[in-house]
Amino acid sequence: MLASERYRTILNILSSRGSATVTELSQILKTSESTIRRDLNTLDGSGKLNKVFGGAVSIKPTEGVAEQAVPTREILMSDEKNSIAKYAAALINDDDFIYIDSGTTTSRMIDFIENTKAIFVTNGIIHAQKLLSKGLNAYIIGGKIKAVTAAVIGSGGIRSIENYNFTKAFMGTNGIDIQAGFTTPDIEEGRIKEKAIEKSYISFVLADHSKFRKVFPITFAPLKKCCIITDRLLCSEFSDKTVIREVIS
Amino acid sequence: MLASERYRTILNILSSRGSATVTELSQILKTSESTIRRDLNTLDGSGKLNKVFGGAVSIKPTEGVAEQAVPTREILMSDEKNSIAKYAAALINDDDFIYIDSGTTTSRMIDFIENTKAIFVTNGIIHAQKLLSKGLNAYIIGGKIKAVTAAVIGSGGIRSIENYNFTKAFMGTNGIDIQAGFTTPDIEEGRIKEKAIEKSYISFVLADHSKFRKVFPITFAPLKKCCIITDRLLCSEFSDKTVIREVIS
DNA sequence: TCAAATTTGCTCAAATTTGATTATTTATAA
DNA sequence: TTATAAATAATCAAATTTGAGCAAATTTGA
Numbered sequence: 001m002l003a004s005e006r007y008r009t010i011l012n013i014l015s016s017r018g019s020a021t022v023t024e025l026s027q028i029l030k031t032s033e034s035t036i037r038r039d040l041n042t043l044d045g046s047g048k049l050n051k052v053f054g055g056a057v058s059i060k061p062t063e064g065v066a067e068q069a070v071p072t073r074e075i076l077m078s079d080e081k082n083s084i085a086k087y088a089a090a091l092i093n094d095d096d097f098i099y100i101d102s103g104t105t106t107s108r109m110i111d112f113i114e115n116t117k118a119i120f121v122t123n124g125i126i127h128a129q130k131l132l133s134k135g136l137n138a139y140i141i142g143g144k145i146k147a148v149t150a151a152v153i154g155s156g157g158i159r160s161i162e163n164y165n166f167t168k169a170f171m172g173t174n175g176i177d178i179q180a181g182f183t184t185p186d187i188e189e190g191r192i193k194e195k196a197i198e199k200s201y202i203s204f205v206l207a208d209h210s211k212f213r214k215v216f217p218i219t220f221a222p223l224k225k226c227c228i229i230t231d232r233l234l235c236s237e238f239s240d241k242t243v244i245r246e247v248i249s
Numbered sequence: 250m251l252a253s254e255r256y257r258t259i260l261n262i263l264s265s266r267g268s269a270t271v272t273e274l275s276q277i278l279k280t281s282e283s284t285i286r287r288d289l290n291t292l293d294g295s296g297k298l299n300k301v302f303g304g305a306v307s308i309k310p311t312e313g314v315a316e317q318a319v320p321t322r323e324i325l326m327s328d329e330k331n332s333i334a335k336y337a338a339a340l341i342n343d344d345d346f347i348y349i350d351s352g353t354t355t356s357r358m359i360d361f362i363e364n365t366k367a368i369f370v371t372n373g374i375i376h377a378q379k380l381l382s383k384g385l386n387a388y389i390i391g392g393k394i395k396a397v398t399a400a401v402i403g404s405g406g407i408r409s410i411e412n413y414n415f416t417k418a419f420m421g422t423n424g425i426d427i428q429a430g431f432t433t434p435d436i437e438e439g440r441i442k443e444k445a446i447e448k449s450y451i452s453f454v455l456a457d458h459s460k461f462r463k464v465f466p467i468t469f470a471p472l473k474k475c476c477i478i479t480d481r482l483l484c485s486e487f488s489d490k491t492v493i494r495e496v497i498s
Numbered sequence: 499t500c501a502a503a504t505t506t507g508c509t510c511a512a513a514t515t516t517g518a519t520t521a522t523t524t525a526t527a528a
Numbered sequence: 529t530t531a532t533a534a535a536t537a538a539t540c541a542a543a544t545t546t547g548a549g550c551a552a553a554t555t556t557g558a
Contacts, residue, residue, distance in 0.1 A: 002268050003515080004306045022535080032517045037536070053524065053535065125377050125389070132374070132396055140374070140401060142391025142409040147381055152389060156409070160391040163405075252505080271545080281507045286546070302514065303545065 006031070006039055007048075013111065014049055014058040016130060017104075021055035024082055028111050080231040084206050085109040087247045088170055088229050091204070092118050096167045099196045100127055102151035102189075103172025105206040110134065121164055123157055123192055125150040146189065153188035161195045169200035171226065173207050175214035178238065181223050183216035190218035197221050204229050212238065255280070255288055256297075263298055263307040270304035329480035333455050334358040336496045337419055337478055340453070341367050345416045348445045349376055351400035351438075352421025354455040359383065370413055372406055372441055374399040395438065402437035410444045418449035420475065422456050424463030427487065430472050432465035439467035446470050453478050461487070 006029055013020050013028065025036045044051035049059050085105060089112035092098060096116075100106050102124030110130045120131050123141040131138035143156030171193055175183040182205055184190045197203045203226040212230075227243040238244060255278055262269050262277065271289070275282045293300035298308055334354060338361035341347060345365075349355050351373030359379045369380050372390040380387035392405030420442055424432040431454055433439045446452045452475040461479075476492040487493060 002270055002301060002304050002306070004301050005268055008267070033535090034517055034537095035515085038516090041537095125374060125381070128374050128394055129378075129399065132394055132399060135396070138394045139405070140389060140391055140394055142389055142401075142405070145377055145381055145387045145389055147384065150378065150381060152391075156388070156391070156412070160405070160409070282545090283507060283547090284505085287506090290547095 001029070001031070003039070006035075007043060010036075010039060010043065010056070011048055012133065014056060016126065017107070019052075019055060019057040021082075024055070027082070027086070081105060081108060081208050083247045084208060084229050084231055086112045087245065088204060088206055089113045091168065092116055094118060097121075097165070099161075099164070099166040099169040099200055100124070100131075101169070101171040101193060101196060102127060102149055103206075105208070106170050106172050109170060109206065121161075121166070123152040123196075125152070141192070144188075146186070149189070151189060151192075153186070153192055157192050158195045161192070161199055164199055166196070166200035167202070169196050169203040171197065171203060171205045171221075173205050173211060173220075175216045176205070176207055176212050176223070176228065176238070177215045178223065180215045181219045182221045182226060183214070183219050185216045185218070187218050190220040193220040197225055202227065206230075250278070250280070252288070255284075256292060259285075259288060259292065259305070260297060263305060264309070266307075268301075268304060268306040273304070330354060330357060330457055332496045333457060333478055333480055335361045336494065337453060337455055338362045340417065341365055343367060346370075346414070348410075348413070348415040348418035348449055349373070349380075350418070350420040350442060350445060351376060351398055352455075354457070355419050355421050358419060358455065370410075370415070372401040372445075374401070390441070393437075395435070398438070400438060400441075402435070402441055406441050407444045410441070410448055413448055415445070415449035416451070418445050418452040420446065420452060420454045420470075422454050422460055422469075424465045425454070425456055425460050425472070425477065425487070426462060426464045427472065429464040430468045431470045431475060432463070432468050434465045434467070436467050439469040442469040446474055451476065455479075 009029060010025060013025070022033050022036050026033045029036065040049065040051045040056050043049045047059065049056045085108040088109045092113060094117040096118040098118055098120045100110070100120055100122040107124065107127055107130065110127060113134060113136065116136065119137045119139065121139040121141065122128050122131065125145060128138050128140045141152045141157045141160040143152045143160065144154035145151070146153050173182045174185060177183065184193065197220070205226040205228050207228060208231050223238070223242040227245060229245050229247060231247055258278060259274060262274070271282050271285050274285045278285065289298065289300045289305050292298045293305070296308070298305045334357040337358045341362060343366040345367040347367055347369045349359070349369055349371040356373065356376055356379065359376060362383060362385065365385070368386045368388065370388040370390065371377050371380065374394060377387050377389045390401045390406045390409040392401045392409065393403040394400070395402050422431045423434060426432065433442065446469070454475045454477050456477060456479050458479060458481050472487070472491045476494060478494050478496065480496055
């Protein structure tokens with residue numbers, strides 16, 4: 001791979017998500033950490049990015065939430081979330097018809113998707129763009145776009161999903177609870193998630209350990225409907241209720 | 250094989266992929282790496298590409314999906330296209346239900362939209378994101394996304410538009426011609442444009458003077474169906490056929 | 499047709515990049 | 529604060545890329 005290709009990829013990743021760790025970049029680009037460090041130094045030298053301890057952050061102020069005094073470490077992403085994303089991406093086959101839900105974990109997942117003939121449908125504007133820039137076959141759900149998350153919601157979106165029959169759906173969630181199941185704060189987003197899961201043969205929920213034992217207003221699926229992909233399982237009480245794949249990071 | 254043929258092929262590959270390695274090129278062109286290196290040196294010498302260690306990269310900034318955020322670039326924009334965009338943006342009222350077609354001129358238009366209660370529907374991924382970042386009420390058409398332009402196309406998109414009744418549609422075009430009307434190179438994109446115009450009370454086509462007297466394979470509307478917003482009108486022959494608003498820049 | 503000029507492919511030493519290792523620096527937790 | 533863990537720069541060997549030299553193949557022009 002050409003050095004300039006790596007530079008481009010690194011800058012793309014940074015501009016799309018704001019920051020990245022050295023480990024993460026080395027995994028995505030399939031190269032050593034030494035090389036990534038050298039690349040980051042070069043790009044930092046020419047003012048294309050800000051190198052920080054552990055990785056790099058985008059030069060232009062991240063649109064949205066102000067982040068000024070945040071410790072550098074916190075800006076960078078944990079490897080745990082990374083391995084969830086990686087594991088999920090590996091589940092995709094050439095003949096799949098995939099739904100990708102909006103959310104940061106599913107977004108990260110796209111970075112790890114290899115060249116594939118699979119077809120992707122998403123309700124995330126950013127996800128759609130990422131899929132495109134990886135040269136994948138992308139479709140988007142039509143409807144109202146929610147400002148904060150850049151996710152398509154509303155009845156239009158639900159009707160769009162009606163026509164599809166997915167082989168696999170990759171979902172994000174805010175809370176996972178034995179009684180309440182998978183929950184989210186937004187009623188419209190919940191409806192979309194519900195419908196996507198309904199129209200998919202298998203559904204995976206990507207969730208790091210912090211999501212367990214949290215409950216939000218809207219339940220979009222009971223535990224048993226989705227297979228959970230997580231970094232570490234805090235208690236076995238969940239594993240009785242559904243299939244869980246624990247990824248070792 | 251003629252050397253000039255190789256040059257052409259190399260430049261084609263570069264402009265479509267952005268970069269290529271010497272090994273790749275030697276395989277594609279079925280020639281030795283030495284020859285490719287000599288070719289690259291020649292082309293680099295005449296400024297047609299950038300030679301880098303391992304291969305070469307396209308001279309012009311990669312025409313990818315990414316279209317950088319705008320604020321600073323506004324200054325760089327040609328005044329002509331600017332004033333078209335500005336004029337169009339001023340046509341929007343609070344009670345409008347607007348369709349915004351994909352394309353660079355319409356994209357620029359979004360920069361000039363003031364805070365409004367109007368509702369926007371678009372088929373451009375980038376347009377949707379821009380509308381969102383301006384805090385506007387945005388909807389997106391669902392369907393297959395075309396890689397180059399990041400525009401939603403296909404039957405799904407057409408069905409999405411069916412449900413809407415726009416007050417105003419702002420369209421881009423590739424060619425404007427007395428006989429052929431408004432034309433575009435892509436059949437799928439043409440269909441979407443056609444439907445959007447059909448479902449809109451008034452349609453505006455944003456086009457700088459370079460678009461006049463050009464014809465592309467697909468006609469999406471006859472001249473009289475849309476009001477043209479342009480920077481300067483080269484000949485009055487068009488004004489007999491449709492309403493034209495000429496913006497003085 | 500033939501000789502000269504040009505282009506091509508091959509080989510090899512020099513230059514460059516890469517990945518692993520190690521000592522040093524930096525961040526976090528105690 | 530100090531101890532501990534993590535990340536880094538520096539270093540070096542291995543792998544890769546490069547350009548130069550040269551002979552073979554091809555094209556050109558008389």
